[in-house]
Amino acid sequence: MTPRPAAPAPPHVVVVGGGISGLAAAASLKRRAPGLRVTVLESSPAIGGKLALGEVAGITVDVGAESMLNRRPEATSLARAAGLADRLVHPDTIKANLWTRGAMVPMPPTLMGVPTDARALAESGVISRSGLARAALDAVMPATRLGEQDVSVGWLIEERFGKEVVDRLVEPLLGGVYAGHAREISARAAVPQVVALLDRDKSMLKAAAQATAATSDVPVFAGLVGGLGQLPAAVAASADVDVRTDATVRDLARRSGGGWNLVVGSAHDPEVVQAEAVVLATPARATARLLSDVVPDATLELARVEYASMAVITMAFRRRDFPATEGSGFLVPPVDKRDIKAATYSFAKWGWVAEAGRGADRGEDLLVMRCSIGRHREEHVLQVEDEELVQLALEDLSAAVGLSVRPVDWHVQRWGGGLPQYAVGHVDRVRRVRASVAKVPGLAVCGAAYDGLGIPACVASAELAATQVLDALDEQGEWTHD
Known part of the structure; x- marks a missing residue:
């Protein structure tokens, strides 16, 4: 009796980087193609990246990101899929203040720094009388039109409201999110909702007020009882993927017959890991290094991300x-x-x-x-x-x-x-990177360097990378997915 031929081994996909983006990409791959073999390689001793727990006075708390945007579904959906639905909570209060000019004052209502209420802005005491007079010009100035141009957040809001609104409202908000400077950060990349206001009304304050009035009663943020730092391990466990820590990927090369070779470990004791597809969920400079021989055009773009x-x-x-x-x-x-x-x-x-x-x-x-x-x-x-x-x-x-x-x-x-840091022109830079990477079958990138620093944005970029990889495996005849 002729023995049946052995079933072909399932394709192997390697995700480089065990932060939330890499783990979300691995989870997406396993959810949509359960038979795939998926390995996550993380260079540090622990997974999670900027989601981490620490202990102070015997109390375990987040020492990295502590909340995620609740009005986008990607992050909370990931938490639910990882079995953490019963731990999802919303802040008891998110009323923020400003410590400015030596006084603690209430933060006036804004949309990412754009004032939404002229009276509340005046009553807050944040802006001086001369600054309020300059901000009021927003109501009578001609509309600001950018066309396809990108500008800094600081330039755009200063154009409408003046320097003081940027210094006293926009800078502290963006400093908390990006640890950057408003006059250097791309408006289209960091605050697209603010750019969109330009099409609603010539007055940016009026447009921002309309936009926030339409906001649902859904809480803005969510967290996890016990800390958001629980999410990475829960995602890895629920996805049933192979996770390796202390596994630095030093080189990436295409195999002559198709697929990839990844050199992992120390220079003295390297290991070659083979894969049919690779997702790079690493910071921009690490990604640039790994792509230097494979996608040199993307390397040049990524190396410029500070x-x-x-x-x-x-x-x-x-x-x-x-x-x-x-x-x-x-x-x-x-x-x-x-x-x-x-x-x-x-x-x-x-x-x-x-x-x-x-x-x-x-x-x-x-x-x-x-x-x-x-x-x-x-x-x-x-x-x-x-x-x-x-x-x-x-x-x-x-x-x-x-x-x-x-x-x-x-x-x-x-x-x-x-x-x-999302410098002016960041959206175009990301577009060029993805276009270059897309020319190489079985390769995708994701993470905070591309579409947003928040957890939902990172998860969304991971889902996109998983789709690109699965589509490539389909085209190569390696795998068929739903």
Whole structure:
């Protein structure tokens, strides 16, 4: 009896990078083509990237991203698919303040820094009388038309409202998201919703007011009880993919017969991993290095993407020692020359953090909060020991809210080169990168360097990369997927 031929081995797809983008890409591949063999190679000792948990005073909290946009479905859908639906929560409060000119004032309503209420802007005290007079010109100025042109966020909003609105409102908001500078960040890449206002009304304030009035009652943000840092491991476990840590990919090359060779490990003991397709979910410069021989055009574009460094300082204080505060925290305009750029009262923002702190210090309640320090090209501020970063944060908190005690415990998480900067022209740059990569079958890229820093945007780019890879395998006759 003639034996049946062995079934062909399923195609192997390697995802390089174990941050949330890489893990989401791997999960998407397995969900849509369950028989695929998928391996994630992560160079560091742990997966998760900028989603990470740390411990302060025995309380486990996020020391990276702590929330995700809830009004886009990609991130919350990923959490539900990973079995975390029962842990999804929304902030107890997201009322932010501004610490500016030495005073704590309420943040007036804005759409990414664009004022939506002239009276509230005036009553907030954030903008001077001369600044308010300049901002009011938005109502009578001719419409701003960009055509296909890209400009910086700062240029666009200063054109409509003047310099002070950029310095006092836009800069602190973008500093919190990008750790960058409004006059360098691409409007089309970072705040497309603001660019879209130009087509709604000649007055940007009026258009922003209309846009926010139509906003649904759905909460803006979501998090996870126990921390967003749980998401990477949950995604990896639910997707049933092979995850390898401490696995640095040093080289990527096409095989003569099709597919890819990846050189993994140290130069003294390299390992060659073969794959039919590859997804690069790595930062721009690492991706540029791996594509240098394969897609040199993309390498040149990616090498120009700059990154900012920052640090998150998490501290725990006894409730009885902590001064009375309002809202979920405050932002700091860089023009005020402070060291911290933002502070979050985690105990007020997240009910689960407050609960975790109850009785945590030998029966006494602890309040956990965090501060962030660091902006693009200001890395010198971070070039000190952890203890000095904590001291800088405490000095600013003393001036801002009257804090006069040291924390019971603290944790410093440094994110060196962690946040890509979307310079003017970024959208076109990404388009050129993807066009070049698309010419090479079985290769795709994804991550925060492309379509947005937020978790939903990263997941969306991962889904796109998975689609591109599966389509390529279809065309090559390697695999058929739904």
